[in-house]
Amino acid sequence: MVTKRTKKKTSKKTVRKVAGRKAPSQRKFPAWIILLFGILMGLLVAVYGYINGWVPKPDNPNETPVAQTAQTSSNSEVEDQSAELQIKPSNDFDFYESLQDMEVAVDKEALKQTQDRKPVIYNLQLGAFRKLSDAESLKAQVAFVGITAHIQTITDAKGVQWHRVRIGPYENSRKADVAKRKLEDSGFSAILVHE
Template sequence: MDYANRKRPPKRPPIKKKPAAKKASAQRAVPWRIVVLALVLVGLFVWGLVTIAGKRHQQPAVSPSQPEPVPATVPQSINELPELPQERWEYIDELENQEVIVDVPEREVGPPKVMQCGSFRQLADAERLRAQIAMAGLESQVRTTEGQTGTWHRVILGPYATKREAEAERHKLERARIHNCMIWNWE
């Protein structure tokens, strides 16, 4: 379709407004009842505020013949202090002289732990992982073993006295993006 050469649509005739509707809105009656009610409510509100404010500023008159009451609990001198109360409790003395015996079982330390981070057919792969572990700040070893399926080169860390020590070093390795390290009992 050629938009440049198309014809303009025919003009519509303007909509004529009715003059009666215009006059009716201009001559609408003011609701005098609502105006009077609003003025009365505003007047009552202002009168209430003035009444409250006037009561706040008024102070009761004090006759000069009556002396001011003095509280009975005030000491006569600043240096005078009240007496210390007597202790009513006896358990304080009893507890100071008691000895508590607690039976703490010793932690069972299992066999030493070793952490294996990889097992490879090629020695070069094992040495590459060992270098990554060294860059993380830990010392590892490559142990070569002969099995039924051939020669394996294992990358191990340890031995550790507790599993907690091994877990701490495994977290260091995970922060260095070395994953899949397993903790085993040392044989």
């Protein structure tokens, strides 16, 4: 038997592209034409806006600015014109005087109600428990933080006795919020109760 000798198949070499420079892209228009087109479009938009009133027009187009007048005239003429231009601004606002002369009528009943209002007292409530031992346990945990709590015992409409763990009273809400943040930083949650 005759064996055939076959040639080894050679693999095609993979062609690697050299990384780095890319071939310059073919542009249809040069850069200066694109720039010129952009400038022309901007000018067209500006003219269109000026025609349609987007740009404010001067109040008196015949009046020339003082700086231009000073450049074209002599010193004596400048002094005459500056004296004419020094017009005292009119005080269009008369409410300064009218408010001082005005008297505000205050309703005496409304004033009396605000004076008779009781001051608001703020407390922080940490919890309400049916068992006194649970309330005392929470009170002791809060004492480790450095805040003194008290237990308030109440009876609801159904005759059930509740033991509230509260902190306070505080004279304003700002002081109560400071204490609440201190409790929250220590891991306790509290609600603000005002009476």
